[in-house]
Amino acid sequence: MPSLTDGALRQAIKRVEKSGKQVSLTDGEGRGTGRLVLVLKPMPRRVTAEWMAQQWRDGKRSKAKLGNYPSMSLAQAREVFKRDYANLIQKGRSIKIASDSRPGTVADLFEAYVQSLKENGKPSWKEVEKGLNRIADTLGSNRPAREIEPDEVADVIRPIYERGARAMADHVRSYIRSAYSWGMKSEHDYRTTSPRRFSLVYNPAAGIPTEPKTVGSRWLDEDEFVRLYRWLECPDAPVHPPYTRAVRIIMLTGQRVEEIARLHVDQWDATEGVIDWSKTKSSRPHAIPVPSLAADLIESIKPNKHGWFFSSAMDPSKPVSHATLYSFIWRQRERNVIPIVTNRDLRRTWKTLAGKAGISKEIRDRIQNHALHDVSSKSYDRWNYMPEKRAGMEKWDQFVKAVLDKNRNRRAG
Numbered sequence: 001m002p003s004l005t006d007g008a009l010r011q012a013i014k015r016v017e018k019s020g021k022q023v024s025l026t027d028g029e030g031r032g033t034g035r036l037v038l039v040l041k042p043m044p045r046r047v048t049a050e051w052m053a054q055q056w057r058d059g060k061r062s063k064a065k066l067g068n069y070p071s072m073s074l075a076q077a078r079e080v081f082k083r084d085y086a087n088l089i090q091k092g093r094s095i096k097i098a099s100d101s102r103p104g105t106v107a108d109l110f111e112a113y114v115q116s117l118k119e120n121g122k123p124s125w126k127e128v129e130k131g132l133n134r135i136a137d138t139l140g141s142n143r144p145a146r147e148i149e150p151d152e153v154a155d156v157i158r159p160i161y162e163r164g165a166r167a168m169a170d171h172v173r174s175y176i177r178s179a180y181s182w183g184m185k186s187e188h189d190y191r192t193t194s195p196r197r198f199s200l201v202y203n204p205a206a207g208i209p210t211e212p213k214t215v216g217s218r219w220l221d222e223d224e225f226v227r228l229y230r231w232l233e234c235p236d237a238p239v240h241p242p243y244t245r246a247v248r249i250i251m252l253t254g255q256r257v258e259e260i261a262r263l264h265v266d267q268w269d270a271t272e273g274v275i276d277w278s279k280t281k282s283s284r285p286h287a288i289p290v291p292s293l294a295a296d297l298i299e300s301i302k303p304n305k306h307g308w309f310f311s312s313a314m315d316p317s318k319p320v321s322h323a324t325l326y327s328f329i330w331r332q333r334e335r336n337v338i339p340i341v342t343n344r345d346l347r348r349t350w351k352t353l354a355g356k357a358g359i360s361k362e363i364r365d366r367i368q369n370h371a372l373h374d375v376s377s378k379s380y381d382r383w384n385y386m387p388e389k390r391a392g393m394e395k396w397d398q399f400v401k402a403v404l405d406k407n408r409n410r411r412a413g
Helices: 006-018 074-090 108-119 126-137 152-161 166-186 220-231 241-253 257-261 293-298 324-335 343-356 361-367 386-412
Strands: 023-026 035-043 047-057 058-070 274-276 287-288
Touching: 006 035, 006 047, 035 074, 047 074, 047 241, 047 361, 058 074, 058 220, 108 126, 108 166, 126 166, 126 386, 152 166, 220 343, 241 257, 241 293, 241 324, 241 343, 257 324, 257 343, 287 386, 293 386, 324 343, 343 361, 343 386, 361 386
Parallel strands: none
Antiparallel strands: 023 035, 035 047, 047 058, 274 287
C-alpha cells in the first residue's frame, strides 16, 4: 500500500461508517517486520481511529498504541513511530519495551526530581518544588534539559546574589545542581518513575562555586536560655500555641527543628518516655528518651485529629513547617522580647549546656543523631545506647530545672 495521506484517511473513515466493518490502514509500501498502522473501528455513534505500531516477531503479531487520530496527526504519528519504534523493530527487539524517547525538558527534569524527593519522604520537597518552578520559567520550561549551559545557570543566580539574597542564590544553585545530578543518575535506573530520559552529558551547575558557609557559633548562656524559655511559657502577645510548645521541645531535647515540628502521635511512646523517628534528615532512624520537663509538656498537648502535636495554623491537616517556626522566632527577636537567636542556635545551645551538665560528647552526639560510624550505629536498634542516653537526659533534666529554679529564686529575692 502506498503512503497514507490525510485525504485517504478521511475517505476511509467514511467508508467504515457506511460498511460498519473494521479496517486497518498501513503506512508505506514494502515488506518488513513492523509498520505504522491506523486501525479504524465502527462504534454506535462514531468511528474510532487509533495509531498503532505493528510488529511481526517470532511469527507473532504485536501492537502498541501511539495515539488517536485526528488529535495525533499523520505527520506526528510518523514522527513518533520513527523516533520510538522503528529502531527497536530493526534490531528485532520487542516494541513492548518502547517508550517516549524524546529527551526530557527542563520541566520534566525538575518535576521528576521533586517526585523522587516526595517518594523518599523528604520534607523539603515543597520548598524545592517552589524554587524549581520559578527557575524553570526563567530557563525555559519546554527546552530540553541537556541544552542548558553553565552560563545560563549563572545568569539565573547572579541577579539574586546582586540584590543581597546570598543564601537564596546558593539555594538556587543547589536546587539546580541536585536536580541535574539526580537526572544523570536516573538515566539507566530501572527503579525511576520518570517517564523521560534526559540524555544529560554534564551537570551545568556543577562548576558554579558555592557561597562560603558561615559556621554558626551562637549559643545561649544560662540566663538567655531562661529568658527565652520563660517567655515561651507566658508570651506577652497572642501567638499560635503550638509554636511556643514546639520551640520549648527543641530547647529541651536538642533535636532538629524539622523533626520536632513534624512530631506525630505515632512517634511518641508515653510509657517509655521516648520519641522514636523511623526516618530523619540524616536518613537514619533515631530514638531518644526525653527529660521529664519535655515529657510533661508533650503529655499536656492533645494531638489534633490528624495526629500532629504541632499543627499548622493555616492547615491543621499538616504540621507546622520549620520555616514558620523560624519566622516566629525572628518576629519576637525584632520585638526585643527574647534574646537574639535562631532555632538552629538552640540545637547548638543544647550541645553546649548539656556538656556543662556533665554529658559526654559521645552521648550528646548520639542524642542529637550526629553521623556515627561504628558498626552498632549503622543498623537501627531502638534501644541502642538507650540506658546511656537516658542517664544523660536525666542529668540534663536536673541541670535545666536547677537553672530555671535559680532564676526564679533570684527574681523572688
